[in-house]
Amino acid sequence: MSDNPSPILRPTPTDGFPSLTSLQQIATENTLKNRHPSAALPTDTKPPEAVLQRNQHIQFLVRNLIQGFPARYTSQDASQPWLIFWTLQGFSVLGVGLDEKNKKRAVETLLGLQHPEGGFCGGPGQAPHLLPTYAATCALANAGQPGEGGGWDAIDREKMYDFFMSLKQPDGSFLVTYDGEVDVRGIYCLLAVATLLNLLTPELIAGTPEFLATCQTYEGGFGNASFPGWALRDDVAPGEPAIDPTSPRPPLGEAHGGYSFCALASWVLLLPYINSYPTHSPSLPKPSINIHSLLRWLAHLQGEAIELGGFKGRTNKLVDGCYSWWVGGCVGIIEGLLAGGGVGVADESPENEAAGEQHDDGWDDVDDSLYNRKALQEYILYAGQHPAGGLVDKPPKPADAYHTLYDLSGLSAAQHRVIPNSKREKELLACWTEDEVKDPVEGLRRDTFAYALSWLEEEGASKYVGGAQNRVNATHPLFNLTVTHAENMMAHFYKRDVPSRYRTKLSK
């Protein structure tokens, strides 16, 4: 381990004033502290090792895929695309791919979940829903490809657009399904899919940035929705805004890590659209969110050393491995926003990985992290891994597909920095001609394409607790796909020949 003295595992202070929250917190600390590498253990016990049990996790995922999920997953019957996405993206993060036969099966299964009227369903014969639509699209990004039998061209984009528009609400939000609830998870899922499949139009996203802004709470994080009723105008003429911007639209639900990720990722996907607002327009004021209060809230969600530095999902609640992605990943997006363009173009070849990376004793070197990446990796490695394979919320809970993916994605986010690269953005903007972007819709699509795909792994900034043997693949912070998968899918649907990310490096 590092040359720092072992931290004192100080319990969270209770001020001599216990309450249910503090009692639950103490119970959790008592479980977790024994996983800390500095914990005093009986002499015949092996100290925990910071080793990612890659093969065990692969086997855990493979069992689910091939043998099927056990009967207790009945509760996930309306989430079948999710089970496939969590599994396939888990493989991508771990650096393994499906064989061709199983890729085909995956594609067939996913297409069987496409609804004839657009969008994807949680299970066969069910109604279409924004969340399984995201999961299915991202699973197809993993397992599918263009052309006959590849699955991508079997996605009915026109019907999907109609499905999205049928869910749109006057306050800029979207229902998740017919007669469903409004919540920012649905909005994130819709925007991610619309970005990947080239479905964005101003008509689709009008009012959505404003809605997102109303979901930010006094704590700085985002709740699941906001109440529109007081601000909705009566008898709105076509073309007029349906919302009175001076009326309150209070957030519903406290600041929460999952919703905050969805809100911020949505916001960032909408940045090209937001930046197109006229500079001074009283009738269309540019919406804004408070990044600094969001960052403060997120930073305070990281647990103490006694909790191994995992993330909580809400103030005064317990750490959970899945927030490694939702909260850790959210801070990563902010790092990207604050960093702006990066330096150079990421090179994924293994030899250059080893040359560029930092070792354990390089943690205190100057770097632009805003949270404790080392501690988050330690949480995942020491507490997040289940001895029988798969990853968990916290010990002694059993492993499940959801936590396996989000713990691993969180590990990825803590190992790598994926931030916007202005050189890459310029290259991608140049894939359109001036003539093409005379159409403002095409201009929005170009700007979105270039910005979303400008987020690249920063060279030499990766750090691995336990060494390079624990390296997992970098993930695109806005999609939770590899950059390669996101790029391939978008290049296909936006019909662009994208210059190779490696070309610049090779030409040196």
Add this chain to the structure above:
Amino acid sequence: MPDIAGDGPEEQPLFSERPDWTDVTPVPQYEGYNPIAPIFYTPQYYFRGIVKTNEKSERVLELTEAIIRLNPAHYSAWQYRYHTLLAIKAPLDAELKLMDSLAVQFLKTYQVWHHRRLILTAIYSPPPSNASGLNDPTATTSSSAKSKPSPESQAAARTELAFITRVLMVDAKNYHTWSYRQWLLAFFDDVHLWEGELGFVERLLEEDVRNNSAWHHRFFVVFGRGQLQGEEDRVAVLKRELSYTKDQIALAPNNASAWNYLRGILERTGTSFSNLRSFVEPYTKTHEDRLGDEEILDLENPAPSAEAELPCVAALEFLADIYEKDAVSKSVEIWKRLANELDTMRKKYWEYRIKEALKDVPVQS
């Protein structure tokens, strides 16, 4: 993952064995392909059969209830049930009572709460025939969004609030439950409902002063609505909130919920943090350092108790934010102490604050 529900169709004959279901063609789960990641459980063949024929009848209610008990997240079954209830004009208050019994079992499922919202909206502001009653963009007026519920609705809302309160007894931080309570208050927007909420929140905070959901609800009740009847004097409201929050901080200062609330109300009202300086300072010292301070009983500024673990990190952060305006070097000193000694997990964040603050400082000549 939740287990299969205890009482339900497991103890009754399967739908396939019932004579009153023989006219429905069951539809298998996976048609014509070899699926990846299949789920092995008793397939809801009959639901798919009903959907195919678009049947809306009493027995559909029985079927959808069975599915919901097996899988409360089956959103299509919930949706179909809602449309069936409307189509056959089933008594919606009876539906709510049935939902009461399911809610405690399935607390953490979105659909249980959303269904209540749909039912309540249908009872108290009937939607146009083609809409859900929720901000339907096809509605020619936004009557479904803005119509004032009828006079009986206050009683119904009270019943609903009482139900939510019972559920919160089981799980005081259930996210959907709180979000639903906030929606309910906003939807009915009845002054008599709002006025009971402050007392409700205070009871919960008395039970657990660290319940962040309750603090968030307090903010919603006090500041979410612009201006409430009886709450027009915003100066008096702020004074009350500051006094309450300071008292809670004095009880247990290492409570992020209370500090976040304090910061939130100051920011919301545009009040300078420096107004709270005399209150905060004692919390930034150790007990030893405070021994030298005069012991003045100041009701406006309750001091930390002997059991408080000092210095309180949140108080130091607050003080640093006060200094940031006109004494930034003092802020930097505090942030360094937090980064290196008192709150090392957040070292990167405190270093970021230092970097940002020093950016704005003009270079000394």
